[in-house]
Amino acid sequence: MNEKLAAAKSEKLAAVKGMNDILPPDSARWEWLEDKVRSLMGRYAYRNIRTPIVEPTALFVRGTGETTDIVEKEMYSFEDKLNGEPLTLRPENTPGVVRAAIQHNLTYDGGKRLYYMGPMFRHERPQRGRYRQFYQLGAEALGFAGPEVDAELMLLVHDLFAHLGLRNVRVELNSLGVPAERQAHRAALITYFEQHSELLDAEAQRRLHTNPLRILDTKNPALQALVQGAPQLLSYLGEGSLKHFDSVKALLSACGVSWSVNPRLVRGLDYYSHTVFEFLTDELGAQGALCGGGRYDGLFELLGGKPTPAVGWGMGLERVLELIKEQGQTQTEQTPDAYAVIPDAAALPRCMQVMQALRGAGVSVQMHAGAAEALGSMKSQFKKADSSGARYALIFGADELAQNSVTVKALRDGSGAQQSRSLADIAAWAATLQSTTSTFAGQTCSAGPN
Ligand code: HAM
Numbered sequence: 001m002n003e004k005l006a007a008a009k010s011e012k013l014a015a016v017k018g019m020n021d022i023l024p025p026d027s028a029r030w031e032w033l034e035d036k037v038r039s040l041m042g043r044y045a046y047r048n049i050r051t052p053i054v055e056p057t058a059l060f061v062r063g064t065g066e067t068t069d070i071v072e073k074e075m076y077s078f079e080d081k082l083n084g085e086p087l088t089l090r091p092e093n094t095p096g097v098v099r100a101a102i103q104h105n106l107t108y109d110g111g112k113r114l115y116y117m118g119p120m121f122r123h124e125r126p127q128r129g130r131y132r133q134f135y136q137l138g139a140e141a142l143g144f145a146g147p148e149v150d151a152e153l154m155l156l157v158h159d160l161f162a163h164l165g166l167r168n169v170r171v172e173l174n175s176l177g178v179p180a181e182r183q184a185h186r187a188a189l190i191t192y193f194e195q196h197s198e199l200l201d202a203e204a205q206r207r208l209h210t211n212p213l214r215i216l217d218t219k220n221p222a223l224q225a226l227v228q229g230a231p232q233l234l235s236y237l238g239e240g241s242l243k244h245f246d247s248v249k250a251l252l253s254a255c256g257v258s259w260s261v262n263p264r265l266v267r268g269l270d271y272y273s274h275t276v277f278e279f280l281t282d283e284l285g286a287q288g289a290l291c292g293g294g295r296y297d298g299l300f301e302l303l304g305g306k307p308t309p310a311v312g313w314g315m316g317l318e319r320v321l322e323l324i325k326e327q328g329q330t331q332t333e334q335t336p337d338a339y340a341v342i343p344d345a346a347a348l349p350r351c352m353q354v355m356q357a358l359r360g361a362g363v364s365v366q367m368h369a370g371a372a373e374a375l376g377s378m379k380s381q382f383k384k385a386d387s388s389g390a391r392y393a394l395i396f397g398a399d400e401l402a403q404n405s406v407t408v409k410a411l412r413d414g415s416g417a418q419q420s421r422s423l424a425d426i427a428a429w430a431a432t433l434q435s436t437t438s439t440f441a442g443q444t445c446s447a448g449p450n
Pocket residue numbers: 091092093094122124129130131132133134135136138139140268269289290291292293294295296311312313314315316317318319
């Protein structure tokens with residue numbers, strides 16, 4: 001055992017810095033969001049893909065890009081204990097999806113529209129909206145070259161945000177053209193920055209010959225004027241790239257999505273070509289990027305596959321939930337329909353049979369559970385029933401059970417009304433116990449798919 005492990009033996013253990021527990025009642029907001037996502041993905045005919053969280057390190061070095069911040073400094077990498085294989089906790093999932101598509105020849109019979117939700121890992125400085133483990137929703141359309149799929153993917157984000165009730169989210173677009181256009185622009189950028197090399201900070205100096213495009217992305221206020229005057233990639237685009245970009249813009253406008261072109265939007269990953277985009281908010285401080293993506297027509301080849309055009313995006317779910325909260329939408333806790341009060345543990349077998357039947361009929365029932373020997377006084381059981389938020393208490397008294405019935409007590413309407421119900425017609429009264437709708441985030445979500 002190493003020293004740190006030995007020292008930690010007597011300490012209280014806590015989650016790793018920048019990695020969060022998601023606890024009830026907050027987890028209900030996550031489930032609500034995930035349900036919305038699944039239902040919307042179905043409407044756009046995107047299907048779920050699940051790839052491993054651990055991938056070969058080489059996948060990200062080659063895919064995400066050797067000179068990106070992610071690969072240079074943010075990956076959780078380690079060696080397989082047995083064979084020393086370099087492995088990494090996925091910092092993003094686009095290379096993983098492409099790897100899986102190549103490995104299983106997913107696009108053999110045409111394009112595929114895929115989506116995923118899951119944890120990603122980046123060793124960044126934690127702050128509001130930026131975590132070391134965070135959840136991303138991603139959509140990837142593989143095997144489609146046309147601008148209509150770029151637009152479809154952005155419409156999907158726009159639609160999801162509308163379903164979530166989000167306001168004031170803006171869309172920024174740019175085009176990174178094709179590799180030859182980027183090369184010409186890169187040469188012009190290097191010449192320009194070399195002419196002003198005394199103004200560059202250390203980070204920009206370092207990037208100058210490795211990834212000069214990323215200098216345009218700098219947050220350093222002292223460099224803003226210099227960057228404003230730098231050659232713009234858009235003026236290096238040829239006819240084909242401009243046509244693609246114009247079509248994307250026109251399709252978005254035709255579908256009522258407002259956008260603006262940001263010529264400095266370059267994105268922090270190396271695989272992009274043609275369209276890149278971000279959905280941004282000013283209401284979350286520094287971490288205002290809710291969603292980012294673009295076209296990555298060269299990635300399949302880079303990872304050893306056949307040339308396959310592709311486009312996609314990734315969305316930070318913590319940031320989306322934070323914005324929902326920030327915009328004042330309220331949340332209602334998940335509560336059971338009924339709480340089972342059990343005066344005598346001897347009645348447990350019969351009570352549990354009844355509860356199973358009720359659950360089978362769609363009622364959510366929380367069972368009172370106590371210490372090994374005793375379930376607790378009626379008073380304490382009613383207290384628990386009340387704090388559970390259930391609308392009804394089911395009282396399984398011995399006398400009533402002997403007559404094959406149970407008392408149902410209303411807990412929320414102020415009446416405290418009690419009724420005896422026969423256990424012979426469970427299905428009939430189960431329907432009256434169920435809450436068919438619950439409100440969440442200021443909207444009504446029906447219990448079934450919507
Ligand atoms: P990305 O811009 O690196 O792109 O991440 C996408 C989104 O994930 C960001 O806009 C942000 O909302 C969220 N995000 C990123 N890092 C963190 C963090 N440390 N904490 C919380 N949220 C974070 C990608 O990952 C690409 N794979 C997107 C893509 C898919 N491009 C094409 N297909």
